[in-house]
Amino acid sequence: MNDVTAKTRYHHGDLRQQLITATRALVEEKGPDGFSVSEACRAAGVSTAAPYKHFQDRTEILQAVAMEGFGEMTEAFHLALKDKPEGSLAAIAAIGIAYVRFAEANPEVFRMMFAFKDKTEAMEASGMGCYGVLLGQIAAYLGQDEIDEAVLALGFPLWTFVHGLSFLSIDGKCETGKAVLTMEEMVVEATRRLLSEARPA
Amino acid sequence: MNDVTAKTRYHHGDLRQQLITATRALVEEKGPDGFSVSEACRAAGVSTAAPYKHFQDRTEILQAVAMEGFGEMTEAFHLALKDKPEGSLAAIAAIGIAYVRFAEANPEVFRMMFAFKDKTEAMEASGMGCYGVLLGQIAAYLGQDEIDEAVLALGFPLWTFVHGLSFLSIDGKCETGKAVLTMEEMVVEATRRLLSEARPA
DNA sequence: CTAACTTAGTTAGAGGCTCTAACTTCGGGG
DNA sequence: CCCCGAAGTTAGAGCCTCTAACTAAGTTAG
Numbered sequence: 001m002n003d004v005t006a007k008t009r010y011h012h013g014d015l016r017q018q019l020i021t022a023t024r025a026l027v028e029e030k031g032p033d034g035f036s037v038s039e040a041c042r043a044a045g046v047s048t049a050a051p052y053k054h055f056q057d058r059t060e061i062l063q064a065v066a067m068e069g070f071g072e073m074t075e076a077f078h079l080a081l082k083d084k085p086e087g088s089l090a091a092i093a094a095i096g097i098a099y100v101r102f103a104e105a106n107p108e109v110f111r112m113m114f115a116f117k118d119k120t121e122a123m124e125a126s127g128m129g130c131y132g133v134l135l136g137q138i139a140a141y142l143g144q145d146e147i148d149e150a151v152l153a154l155g156f157p158l159w160t161f162v163h164g165l166s167f168l169s170i171d172g173k174c175e176t177g178k179a180v181l182t183m184e185e186m187v188v189e190a191t192r193r194l195l196s197e198a199r200p201a
Numbered sequence: 202m203n204d205v206t207a208k209t210r211y212h213h214g215d216l217r218q219q220l221i222t223a224t225r226a227l228v229e230e231k232g233p234d235g236f237s238v239s240e241a242c243r244a245a246g247v248s249t250a251a252p253y254k255h256f257q258d259r260t261e262i263l264q265a266v267a268m269e270g271f272g273e274m275t276e277a278f279h280l281a282l283k284d285k286p287e288g289s290l291a292a293i294a295a296i297g298i299a300y301v302r303f304a305e306a307n308p309e310v311f312r313m314m315f316a317f318k319d320k321t322e323a324m325e326a327s328g329m330g331c332y333g334v335l336l337g338q339i340a341a342y343l344g345q346d347e348i349d350e351a352v353l354a355l356g357f358p359l360w361t362f363v364h365g366l367s368f369l370s371i372d373g374k375c376e377t378g379k380a381v382l383t384m385e386e387m388v389v390e391a392t393r394r395l396l397s398e399a400r401p402a
Numbered sequence: 403c404t405a406a407c408t409t410a411g412t413t414a415g416a417g418g419c420t421c422t423a424a425c426t427t428c429g430g431g432g
Numbered sequence: 433c434c435c436c437g438a439a440g441t442t443a444g445a446g447c448c449t450c451t452a453a454c455t456a457a458g459t460t461a462g
Binding site for chain 1: 418419420421422423
């Protein structure tokens with residue numbers, strides 16, 4: 001009763017989410033251009049016209065997958081922070097590690113999340129939600145509430161680093177003798193170096 | 202006599218390169234999935250079947266574009282090194298800046314260069330050629346010829362940083378109040394910080 | 403110089419994709 | 433209970449990739 005959830009009834013009830021899920025799996029399997037709406041339809045057991053009741057076009061489905069990705073990433077950040085002292089280097093590094101791990105676990109979705117030519121408001125917002133978690137910890141690290149230039153001046157390079165590391169990792173550049181440290185070590189080390197010279201007090 | 206180079210003669214003489222050029226322009230304009238072989242054919246003034254005499258499939262055309270990209274990037278590195286002392290921080294930062302500038306000037310091609318699911322040997326090699334230029338300068342910075350672990354331990358984080366910065370920049374994250382410094386300043390600063398504590402002598 | 407071969411084009415068409423139009427099913431509110 | 437709207441359906445237009453079979457032109461060997 002659980003796996004092919006439907007198709008006893010004509011009205012399927014949950015097609016939107018099921019298409020997102022199917023699309024996500026297909027994208028992860030074959031990349032965003034290997035994916036076809038038709039194939040997602042076959043997976044969900046509906047006709048190829050059905051998706052257009054829920055999405056404007058192919059792109060909108062992919063955007064929905066990307067949004068789901070940002071949501072999960074934000075969750076992962078909060079999870080990573082659970083046992084870390086607020087505003088500690090450990091907390092900041094933990095976010096970085098969670099970032100790269102998300103990318104490694106969902107490489108094609110991760111790529112997609114940043115590759116849209118025309119991003120919607122909603123997507124920008126999800127992205128900023130994610131980034132905000134990092135900035136919050138850095139503000140705490142600096143002992144302030146407000147997210148001002150000082151926070152950005154530290155946060156942006158750190159984001160840059162973990163973003164780059166994510167891409168290199170999913171493109172297989174971390175294994176082949178190109179790196180020396182493990183991913184986690186690199187994030188910790190970079191956090192230390194990129195945040196040093198801050199918090200002069 | 203120069204721009205539409207052909208089509209007086211049946212044998213076109215230069216179709217392979219012309220398709221690569223047309224594809225590159227189209228990819229830059231609409232992204233790699235907006236691109237269609239057919240459209241490149243129309244641009245080159247040949248039938249839609251012609252490309253298959255030069256390339257196995259659509260993907261192989263895109264790969265050729267990516268390879269061209271790596272070639273240009275390597276060139277850009279050498280150019281950037283022209284007036285910099287061998288192995289200086291300035292030289293190393295100049296490569297980083299050239300890296301990001303290439304990405305900014307060719308965002309979609311840049312994305313593609315790293316996004317292939319199955320990379321060919323040739324592509325891996327082009328990529329390593331590029332990376333090698335950076336590693337060479339870092340070796341020089343450390344006063345050695347050989348590219349050993351010490352060189353990688355510095356080179357990889359730096360690559361990571363400029364790679365990340367490239368992606369953030371082409372995704373428009375550098376303008377919108379998320380960053381504080383200019384791209385060039387960030388690269389110089391990161392170079393300094395990520396290479397500090399090295400060269401103990 | 404020419405015949406034979408090879409290379410690089412051509413047209414035709416199969417099969418897959420996205421998306422629209424028009425129709426159908428079914429659940430819910432008055 | 434009937435009607436309406438939401439969420440399916442089938443049919444099909446128009447685009448795409450790639451193949452098969454053919455043809456034009458350049459190259460080489462005798």
